Amino acid sequence: MTKTLERPSEPNRLGPESRVLVTGGFGFLGGHLLEQLIDEGVAQIHVVDDLSTNPVSVEVLLDDLPDNSVLTYDITTIANYLKSGPDDFDVILHLASVVGPAGVLEHGGRIISSIVDDTYALADYSLERGSRLVDVSTSEIYGGGRDGLCSEDDSKIVPAETSYRLEYAVGKLAAETALINLNTRVDLDVTIVRPFNIAGPRQSGAGGFVLPRFLAQARLGLPLTVFGDGEARRAFSHVSDLCDGIIRAAKFGEGGVAYNLGNHENVLTVGDLADRVLALTGSRSEKQFIDPRTIYGPDFTEANDKFPAAGRAISELGWKPQGGVDEILRDTWDYMVAASPETFANLAGPKLMEQLVESQTQEAISR
Numbered sequence: 052m053t054k055t056l057e058r059p060s061e062p063n064r065l066g067p068e069s070r071v072l073v074t075g076g077f078g079f080l081g082g083h084l085l086e087q088l089i090d091e092g093v094a095q096i097h098v099v100d101d102l103s104t105n106p107v108s109v110e111v112l113l114d115d116l117p118d119n120s121v122l123t124y125d126i127t128t129i130a131n132y133l134k135s136g137p138d139d140f141d142v143i144l145h146l147a148s149v150v151g152p153a154g155v156l157e158h159g160g161r162i163i164s165s166i167v168d169d170t171y172a173l174a175d176y177s178l179e180r181g182s183r184l185v186d187v188s189t190s191e192i193y194g195g196g197r198d199g200l201c202s203e204d205d206s207k208i209v210p211a212e213t214s215y216r217l218e219y220a221v222g223k224l225a226a227e228t229a230l231i232n233l234n235t236r237v238d239l240d241v242t243i244v245r246p247f248n249i250a251g252p253r254q255s256g257a258g259g260f261v262l263p264r265f266l267a268q269a270r271l272g273l274p275l276t277v278f279g280d281g282e283a284r285r286a287f288s289h290v291s292d293l294c295d296g297i298i299r300a301a302k303f304g305e306g307g308v309a310y311n312l313g314n315h316e317n318v319l320t321v322g323d324l325a326d327r328v329l330a331l332t333g334s335r336s337e338k339q340f341i342d343p344r345t346i347y348g349p350d351f352t353e354a355n356d357k358f359p360a361a362g363r364a365i366s367e368l369g370w371k372p373q374g375g376v377d378e379i380l381r382d383t384w385d386y387m388v389a390a391s392p393e394t395f396a397n398l399a400g401p402k403l404m405e406q407l408v409e410s411q412t413q414e415a416i417s418r
């Protein structure tokens with residue numbers, strides 16, 4: 052997709068002279084953000100990523116980028132990186148985090164501290180060096196909104212039942228709240244974005260994300276595993292639109308303000324998404340409705356219906372999400388089909404590769 056950044060005036064903190072630090076820059080969103088920052092012509096991009104959940108290898112990602120000449124990186128945690136006495140950066144885009152309905156499971160009980168500790172460390176660094184910080188939070192902080200519709204003016208809902216997923220949401224909300232208060236009290240230059248469901252090339256099903264799972268199942272001729280009754284409603288945004296929103300937030304976002312980023316026009320049920328995948332790929336797979344806990348165990352929890360009211364980002368950042376569902380599906384499918392077997396296995400995720408071995412074994416036994 053091609054994008055034009057025509058919007059408003061001041062302030063514009065991200066520009067050609069900028070030295071930009073991207074935490075989690077080798078992740079799904081991170082890779083697309085690097086592409087867009089390179090297109091923007093920024094002076095320097097430094098990535099810090101511990102490669103705990105990067106969806107494709109660094110080599111594959113670097114190969115996908117249009118030009119690596121302004122890119123440097125450290126493969127380490129944020130905590131270690133900040134201890135090592137890093138350079139000065141004008142802008143910090145903070146993406147690194149535990150993420151995904153399955154991705155959070157192995158971190159239960161430590162999710163809040165990992166999110167909050169890293170955010171505080173980056174806030175202190177930003178205050179010390181005068182950097183502008185963009186915190187990538189999540190729509191999960193709303194806890195469901197009004198029948199799924201979530202606006203920045205809504206109250207947040209904390210469900211009665213504690214879960215690892217709730218810990219992720221509460222950790223992100225705690226981090227946001229501290230950042231907003233630091234903006235008020237000590238003038239931390241911070242803007243927050245809250246992405247809703249994102250999809251696109253290089254997303255991996257390993258964290259429990261639905262679209263790469265469906266596409267990989269369609270490619271392998273396995274049933275598309277739809278959780279519950281398939282009626283859960285989501286609004287997927289193209290990763291490229293999302294990254295455009297993050298860049299706009301870095302350029303135009305107001306200090307201490309949070310912006311929803313999600314494409315409301317793309318609302319559909321997960322069952323419908325499976326049908327669209329089958330139609331696009333021409334796969335002969337069928338939908339199979341299952342309880343996700345049979346795959347991920349008893350600690351797995353599904354999100355409520357959720358979709359964005361994104362009026363604030365549209366009017367204040369000039370954000371115009373463009374990628375419709377078909378474009379998201381096509382771009383993600385094209386990347387998956389062109390991927391090497393090793394990259395395809397990473398994108399499908401380990402649970403699906405187990406499902407493949409199981410189905411091949413069953414087939415062999417029944418022959």
Ligand SMILES: NC(=O)c1ccc[n+]([C@@H]2O[C@H](COP(=O)([O-])OP(=O)(O)OC[C@H]3O[C@@H](n4cnc5c(N)ncnc54)[C@H](O)[C@@H]3O)[C@@H](O)[C@H]2O)c1
Nearest residue numbers: 075077078079080100101102103104105128129147148249
């Ligand atoms: N993917 C979505 O649908 C979605 C939706 C809402 C919000 N978000 C947020 O967007 C951000 C990026 O998500 P993503 O989907 O690209 O995830 P991802 O797992 O693909 O990328 C995260 C990257 O951060 C790295 N990382 C994690 N913890 C780290 C640490 N402590 N130090 C250094 N590196 C670390 C990982 O190795 C990975 O490369 C996250 O903050 C997530 O909460 C994502």
